[in-house]
Amino acid sequence: MNQIKNNIPSNALITLAGTVGVGKSTLTQQLANRLQFESSFEKVDGNPYLEDYYNDFKAWSFHLQIYFLAERFKQQKQMSETGLGYVQDRSIYEDVGIFAQMQYENGNMSERDFNTYHSLFEAMVMNPYFPKPNVLIYIDGQFESIMQRIHDRGRDMEINTPRAFWEDLYQRYSNWIRHFNVCPVLHLDIDEYDCYDPSSLNEIVEGVETLIHTDQNYLALHSSSVK
Numbered sequence: 001m002n003q004i005k006n007n008i009p010s011n012a013l014i015t016l017a018g019t020v021g022v023g024k025s026t027l028t029q030q031l032a033n034r035l036q037f038e039s040s041f042e043k044v045d046g047n048p049y050l051e052d053y054y055n056d057f058k059a060w061s062f063h064l065q066i067y068f069l070a071e072r073f074k075q076q077k078q079m080s081e082t083g084l085g086y087v088q089d090r091s092i093y094e095d096v097g098i099f100a101q102m103q104y105e106n107g108n109m110s111e112r113d114f115n116t117y118h119s120l121f122e123a124m125v126m127n128p129y130f131p132k133p134n135v136l137i138y139i140d141g142q143f144e145s146i147m148q149r150i151h152d153r154g155r156d157m158e159i160n161t162p163r164a165f166w167e168d169l170y171q172r173y174s175n176w177i178r179h180f181n182v183c184p185v186l187h188l189d190i191d192e193y194d195c196y197d198p199s200s201l202n203e204i205v206e207g208v209e210t211l212i213h214t215d216q217n218y219l220a221l222h223s224s225s226v227k
């Protein structure tokens with residue numbers, strides 16, 4: 001029997017999902033501190049394709065997806081091997097279900113490349129040996145608040161990307177989460193919590209506990225974010 005911390009198993013995997021700029025990395029850090037878990041971040045600095053990708057989606061979409069798949073797979077393997085509890089910044093499921101799909105549908109990834117990527121993803125991830133998160137925390141918010149955060153954070157490649165891209169991404173996230181069924185989902189709204197406030201963090205922890213210890217598959221912390 002695993003040791004329990006905050007009534008959350010000490011080897012639990014809690015994964016954060018949500019569109020770019022919504023606050024995943026920030027909440028990952030706060031939640032990991034609160035639970036005394038390890039944190040696992042998506043690295044932007046040092047990504048060899050990301051800047052080229054934002055300059056030319058058609059040329060680099062396939063390369064970038066292969067890179068992210070390899071990185072997240074290695075990250076997942078490393079987390080499983082430690083046997084520790086982790087809070088993870090972004091799920092592997094968003095890569096295929098949102099980003100790759102979007103670039104394929106927008107004509108920036110050929111059918112041949114998308115099929116190759118998709119079958120690699122299925123073989124690596126959609127099997128019983130690949131560990132699923134205990135809970136996926138989905139962070140949601142008003143589109144304009146998220147755009148503001150992207151601007152405030154100040155990554156040029158994102159700021160210089162047309163607004164239509166972010167609208168498309170935002171819409172795809174809303175659709176994707178409605179069909180996500182890999183693990184239980186805790187739905188948060190950025191206008192309703194403050195991850196620097198201990199009582200907000202306590203509510204989030206309680207939500208995670210509820211999903212782990214009951215057979216509920218979905219919980220919205222605030223009525224405004226009910227699906």
Ligand SMILES: Nc1ncnc2c1ncn2[C@@H]1O[C@H](COP(=O)(O)OP(=O)(O)O)[C@@H](O)[C@H]1O
Pocket residue numbers: 018019020021022023024025026027149150152153193194195196
């Ligand atoms: N709870 C919050 N309140 C105010 N600003 C926030 C909050 N969470 C994140 N931010 C800010 O929003 C921006 C994007 O946050 P970040 O965690 O990097 O998002 P993501 O990892 O989802 O891309 C950053 O500038 C961050 O400081």
Ligand SMILES: Nc1ncnc2c1ncn2[C@H]1C[C@H](O)[C@@H](COP(=O)(O)O)O1
Pocket residue numbers: 018019020021024025042044050064065068090094095096099100158
């Ligand atoms: N799978 C992906 N395809 C394209 N772009 C991606 C993918 N995963 C992450 N990204 C981009 C989006 C952002 O510009 C950075 C970091 O994401 P963030 O949501 O800010 O953590 O990587």
